[in-house]
Amino acid sequence: MKRYFPITFFLLAILFSACKKNDYELNTNMKPVEKLSAPVNNKFTKLQPATSASLSFEWEQARAEDGSLVLYEVVFDKESGDFSAPLGRIASDGGGIQNKLTLSHKDLNALAAKAGIPALGTGKLKWNVSASKGFNIQPSAETRTIEVERPAGFAEIPVDVFLTGTATEAGGDAANALQMKMITAGVFEIYTSLKDGKFQFIDRKTGTPNNFYMDGDLLKEKGESTHAAGTKAYRIRLDFNNATATATEILSIGLWFAPDDKFLFETAYAGNGKWSAADKNITFRQESWGRDERYKFRIRVKNAAGVESDEWIGSSNADNSRPTSTTPASFWELRPITGNDRWNYCYKFKTEVDTKNCDVNLFFYRDKNYTHEIIIK
Template sequence: MKKILLISAALLAVMSCQKYKYDTNFSAPTKLNSPESVNIDPTSTQNVVLSWTGGGAEDGGICLYNVLFDEVDGDFSEPIAIMASDNGGLAQLTLTHATLNILARNAGIGALETGSIKWTVTASRGGEVKQSEVSATISLTRPDGLSLIPEELYLYGSAIAGDGGEGRAFRKVSEGVFDMFAVLADGEIYFRNTTGDDAVNFYINSENKLADGEGTTTVTATDLNEEKNYIAERITVDFNTLSMKREKIGELHIVWSQTYGDVGPEEFGIKDPVYRFTYDGNGVFSRTIDVITVPYRHPGWPAGQTVADERYYFDVKVDDVDMRWRWSSPSLTGAAPEVNAPLSYYDIVEVTWASAGQWDNAYKFNASLLNAGSVTVKIYGNLDGYFCHQFE
C-alpha cells in the first residue's frame, strides 16, 4: 500500500512539473461577403456590412480581425485604409456611406464616378498575424460633392511658406466655413482637415469649385497695392458652397465712436495714414499708440459742451468697401473690462460701415490704458479660435 502511495505521489509530482500548453492555432478567414456595388449617399442611415467565415481559433477562442482596403490593382502591401472589425473580434465590419465615400476618394474615384475597391481580412492571436488568401471587390459610385465637411482646416503649399509656413490653421467661422488673414506668394495652395498623416486634402479645381483629392490650386501673390494701402488678404473657404474667396484688406484704423477719428492724441475725426495698422504676419495686425488721450469735445457740439467717452471700434476697407470691425455684443454702459478679460469681450464681428450705428456694439477702453504711455493694439485673425484684439 505504501508503495502504491509513493508511486501515485511521484506521478502527481511529474504531472505538476509539466507546463500546460494552450492551443493557439488559428487560421485566417476563407470566404468574404460584401455587396457587389453600392451607390453612395453620405446622408443615408443604411449601413453596409462586410462579413467573413472560415478560419478562426481552433480552440474556439477569440481572434482579432482587421479589414484591409486597397485599390483594385493593389496587393495590400500599402492599403488605403485598415479598420478593426466590429468590437475587434466580431467576424464583420459595419461601414457608413460616409466612410465608403472616403474610401472611394482615397482609391482615386472622383465625384460622380464609379470605380472599385477591394478588401481582405487579417486574423491575429498572441501577436501572430495571418492574412486571408482571398479578397473581395466592391463597385462604388460616388455622389457629387465632398467626402466630408471638416471640423478644422489647415493651409498648405508653397504660396504660404513666407507667412507662417505650411500647416497654418484657419479659424472656424461657422459650420463648414473657415477664414484666414494672410499674405500669399505666387505658388500653390491646398487645404487639409488635419496636420496628421491621415489627412483629407482639398483644393479648388479647374471648375473653380472646392474638391477633395490630391490636387493643388495655383494662386497669384496677394495684392499689396501701396496706393490703396492693401496690407493683407482674407481667404474664406466655404464647404457649403464649395467656394474660396480672396478679399483685399486695407486702411485699418482704431477709431473713437465719438469722433470717428484715430485713437491717440488726435481728437476730431481725422484719420491719418500715419496711424494705420500694419500686417505683422501669421494673421496678426498691429499698431502702437504713443498715448491714448480721450477726446472731450466733438467739433459739432455747442460751445462748452464736453464729455469723455472711451468707446471705440475699428474701421477697415475690405475689397475697397468701408466696413466696421466691432464687438459682437451691445455697447457697454458700465465700467470697462479688465485688460486681461476673456477673449470673448475682445472678439470682432464685421458689418458694413453704412449699417453700423455710431454707438452700436462699441468696445470700451479700460482706464489703465488711458494717458499711460505707449500701448500696442494687436488684432488676431485666429487666437484660440477667436477673431479678436488685445492690448500690450
Template sequence: MKKILIKLFTVASFIFALIACSDDGEVRDLDVTAVGSLYEPDNGKSIVLQASASATLFFEWAPARAEDSGMVLYEVAFDEADGDFSDPLFVAAADNNGGSNHATFTHKQLNKIAALAGIESAQQGTLKWTVFSSKGINPMKAEEERTLTLTRLSGLADIPDNLYITGAATESGDDLSNALMMKKLADGEFEIYTQLTEDESFKFVSATTGTPLEFSLEGEKIVEGGSSSVTKTGVYKYYLDFNIGSFTTKEVTKVNLFLNWSQMKIELPYKGYGVWELTNHTITGLSGGENSDDRYKFRMESSTGETEWRAINNDSKPTGNEAYYYMVEKNNVEQWTNNQVWKSPATDGWSDKTYDITFSLNPEGSYTHNLVIK
C-alpha cells in the first residue's frame, strides 16, 4: 500500500483459519461473494469537511455472503479518482472490528485521506471508495465503486494529540526531552504563556521523544518543519489552532493585582514557566472603603491591549474549594465586574500587611492564583 493501512486481517486470518478447519484438519471453503451494492454515501456526494470532533460521515453497503454461511469481514478502501484499487491510498476496517456492513469516518480522518490523495489544504478534490469482503484472506472487491468530493479543512492533515515548544529561545532550551507542554484547549487547539529569547529559534513538536512531528510559524499560518524566532526577548502567549492552520500571539508586558475599590495596581514580576509571583510585598496607604473592600482581580497588559483575569463563575466569598481561585481571561476591563474574587481570610483591610501573590498560567494545571496574607 502507498500509505498507512489499518489492517485487521493478520489476526483475523489466523482466527478464521482455525475456525475453518474441520476436526480431521481439512480446510473448509473460505470464499465470499463480492459486495453487490454500495448504499451510502451517494455517488458523487460533495462534503465540506468540518473541524468538529463530532463531525462524521456514514458508509454503508449490501452484505456479502460466505459459502460456509459464517461471518464476513469488510474493509473500506479509498483511492485517487483515477485509481483502480490495486494499490489503495488507505484501507480501514468496517465498524465492529470489520464485522459490520457499515463504517463511520470522522471528518478529520477523511481530511487525512484527502491529503493522501494530493488534495491541498482548504481545496476541493475527488477520490474513490469501495469495499472489500473476505473471511480474512482473499479479499473480494465490491462490484461497485463510488466517487466522493471533499473540501479539505484549512488546517494541517496531521493534527497532534499533544503539543510542546522547544528550542534555544525557550525557557527549557533545545533539549527535546525538556520541551514545555502546551495547554490543550480542545482537539487541535493549544496555547502557552512563556518567555522567549530574541534571535534564537524555537519550534513546536508533537512529542518529547523519538522523531516527533515538527511545526513552525510562517506569516499567519502553521507550517510543517522549520523554526521560528522573536525579535524581542519577552513573555509571549501563543495560541495555535491546527484545525484551521493558523495562530495568534501577543507579548505580555505586565501582570498586576488589581484592588477594586482603590483601583491600586500591584505589579507581579515574571518568575518563569507561565508564573508571575511577588513575595513579601507590603501594602500601605489605604484607608476607609478602599482599604476594607476585599474584592480583587488581575489585569494583564499586552501588545494587543489590556485584559482582566477573573474567577470563572462566582460572585461570592471563598468556599474553601481550590476551584474558586481558577481564572479566565475577559476583555471587558472595568472597575466593577462579575466574577471578582474576595480576599481570604477577610481581615480589617489591605493596608499594613505583607503578602505573597502568585498568578499561574502554567499549562500543566488550571489557570489559577494564590494570595497569602503573612
C-alpha cells in the first residue's frame, strides 16, 4: 500500500538541510594582530644559551569574525629581511593557541647565527606575528626588532666530529676521516698523531659537511689548520660550547712501578690512538709480607706554549686486589688521577705476570672507554 506525505514535510526537510549546511560553512574572516606588546622595540639581550634563560614575546589577540580560535606563529628574520624567506617560524605557547611565545636563549642564539651574527658579536633580529584561521594567514600590523649579543661558542653543536686532512693519519679523503670521541655535550677529543700538512674538522663524511679549524686556542668555522712541526702525537680537544681548541703534545707514557718508586719503562706511540711497549720484563718487589705488584701510568705532556707537565692515569679504585681471569674489563680502564701519590689508585698485575716478559698496550679509542692490557709472552 502506497503512503503519501504532505508537501510541507518535504519543504521542512529542505529548509533543515540548508540550515544544517550553513552551520558547517567555515568562516575564516578575522582581524590580524594589531599591536605587539613585548619585548619593547630594540630591546637588548645578552644571550646565555648554556642556562635556562628565555625571552617572552607577547601581542594583542587577533579577532575571528565568528569568535572561534585563531592560531599564532612568531616569524623571525634578519634586520634587512622582508619575511619572504624568514629565519624561522615558531608556534606560540600552548601549541599555537596563546598570544605569547616563551623562547629560550639557546633557540635565539641559533636564529642569530642564521642571521649571520658571529660569536661574541652583536646584531638585530626582526619579528612579527602571523595569525591564521584556516587558510587565511595574516601578518601583524606591527613589526619590531630585538638586539642580541651572542656568546662564545657555536649555536649549533655537531653530533659527530671527524678529523681529516693531509696532516692526519687517515689522509685527506673525508671518507676516511677519524671520528673523535664525545667526552661531554659539545666536547670532543682524539688521541692521534699529526705530520706536516693541513688538517680540519668536519661534522660528517658525506655530502657537504660543515668544517672547523684551530686558530691558536680558538675553534673557528670554514677553514683549515697547518701543522709544520714534524710528526708528533697529540691529544686534540675541541669545545664547541665556548669555541676553544687545544692540541696537547704527548711526549711519553711511562709505566710507574710503585714498589720501586720509579718508571719501569716508557711506551711508544703505535698509531691510531695506541701506545705500546713490547717484551718488557716485569718482576714484583719482595716485601716482608709478600710480593708487591702495584702500578699506574704517567703521561708527560707539552702545551702550545712549550711548557711540560705530568698527568697521571690509573684505576678508578684507590686500592685493588690482583686481577684474575674473571675480573671485569672495567678493572683495566684508564682514569685521570689528581696528584702523584705513590700508592693510591694503582692497578695490580696478575700473579702470572711476575718475572715474565710482557707486552703493555694502552688504548685511547673513540668507541670504548680508554683502557690497557698486559699480555704475558
